[in-house]
Amino acid sequence: MSAATTEQDLTSLDWTRRLIAIDTTSRNSNLELIDLVAEELRRLGVEPLLVPNEEGTKANLFATFPAADGSTEGGIVISGHTDVVPVDGQAWSTDPFTAEVRDGKLYGRGAADMKSYIGAALTLLPRIAEADLTTPVHLALSYDEEIGCVGAGRLVEELERRGIRPEFCIVGEPTSMRVIAEHKSVNVFRATFTGVASHSSLTPDGVNAIHHASRFAVAFADMVDGWRQDGPFDEGYVVPFSTGGVNLVQGGIASNTVPDRCVIEFEFRSVAALDADEVTARVRSTLDEIDARMREENPDAGVALEVVGQVPGLFTEAGSPVLALGAELGGLPSEEKVTYGTEAGQFDGIGIGTIVCGPGDIAQAHTADEWIELEQIAACEAFFDALFARVTA
Ligand SMILES: [Zn+2]
Known part of the structure; x- marks a missing residue:
């Protein structure tokens, strides 16, 4: 790694702090965050695909780091949502959009759900950019997950339209780094x-x-x-x-x-x-x-x-290759199926083997004084180290 690159590279914690500082409550635009990530990707030599909403006020981002032979086929998607739930009416001890470390925990809106995962992913990318990859790595960031997985719906449509078909996807919702293979569908109507x-x-x-x-x-x-x-x-x-x-x-x-x-x-x-x-x-x-x-x-x-x-629900069957991938990367085994919906069903729905596995506890998501243990961020970094080994082997 060149000295110039090292100077500009940020730690997971630095990145997560920067992400938390941008108020991406679902009712707001997420473009400031998307622009920040796009700028980083361009610095690393990758031009991201932006898939905006109809009004152009929000966007999904998809980026591909090709294999050393130029191939963009298959590969692993690191997937997260950029939006967070409101802090309205919640009693926070500190400013929710100024991340703070206390007692081995990082506090801030989105610390658990799910900016620490994205922060750790962004920290991995400079290494990915410089490596000779044997398999492509993709980054997928969505908008409006918290109001019904709206953005990811548009994103997977666009991937289908363009014939982009990664092999695996890891949705980093907070599961305490356990590999979750199933969740129910969620269907909301108004009459x-x-x-x-x-x-x-x-x-x-x-x-x-x-x-x-x-x-x-x-x-x-x-x-x-x-x-x-x-x-x-x-x-x-x-x-x-x-x-x-x-x-x-x-x-x-x-x-x-x-x-x-x-x-x-x-x-x-x-x-x-x-x-x-x-x-x-x-x-x-x-x-x-x-x-x-x-x-x-x-x-x-x-x-x-x-x-x-x-x-859509996520119904990854036992024995699916993506479960073996999750285990290989150090994701913890889990029999549990989760009650909350995620974007995983949408990626699975276009034929991408998908699991949910990310740092932090869902119990802290959406709460006042939302936090994540620094140990969980470290566990996620170790997971990404294993991913790096896998895509460079
Ligand atoms: Zn979430």
Whole structure:
């Protein structure tokens, strides 16, 4: 490594501090962070691919360090999301966007979820850039993970479109460096029931949006109860069946007025043996029936469904080569399947063998005074050292 390069290279902790200092709460732009990483990549001789959102206010970043023979085929993706959850209403002891080290821990928003992983990855890159790689290494950074894995959806579409097909992907969500092979799908919907208002003494003149929303809520609750009672079951999860619920209702203005509007938000999370597409189709057909019934009452009434977000589950099978890779790099074995969704299902969905493995504990993610143990950052560095050995062997 040249002296000039060494001078400019930062440690994992330096990088993580810089990343935490950029407030990438999902409602904000992430471009300052993306620009910073893009600049570093250009310094290392790699031009990143940027995949912006529709408004151009946020972007995914994808970069490839080719093998020594110039090949960009296959290879390993190091994947992280750039956004963090809000600190609104949380009681922080210190500024969440000024990282602080105390008692062997690094404090700051994103310390665990998941800027330490990205910081460690950025520290690895100068070595990757100078090495003769036998297999390519890719970096993937996304936006809007925390509001439903929105950015990664666009990113994998773009990779597919360009025929970019890495072999493996390691999503560095905080798992305390355990290798996680499965998580449920997450599917979030909003349904807007449009009725017709009238005085509550003249119900035949109105269409009661809340009543129709309730019909759907009951049907959905029955479906959800069925999963709990009859499965399919998967004992690898803390909650060993698919779950769901109508979790938000808004509607009505007064007890003497037939409500002309009711908005509900509902979600379901499915295990591998339950087809999320089939459930989505059942949701649609149930709503279609209600829509028809509402229109019969009054042609101006009806229901509209919006898919807020659908994150596919990660269902990496035992014996998959990516599990062997995770173990080879020092990822800790784990039987546990996690309850939270990640972008891993999206990478897996385009045929990339994917695991979740990263530093820090999910229990610290999203909390006030979010922290990560420095030991976890060191464990991640060791993981990346092993990755370096693997891609240069
Ligand atoms: Zn995360």
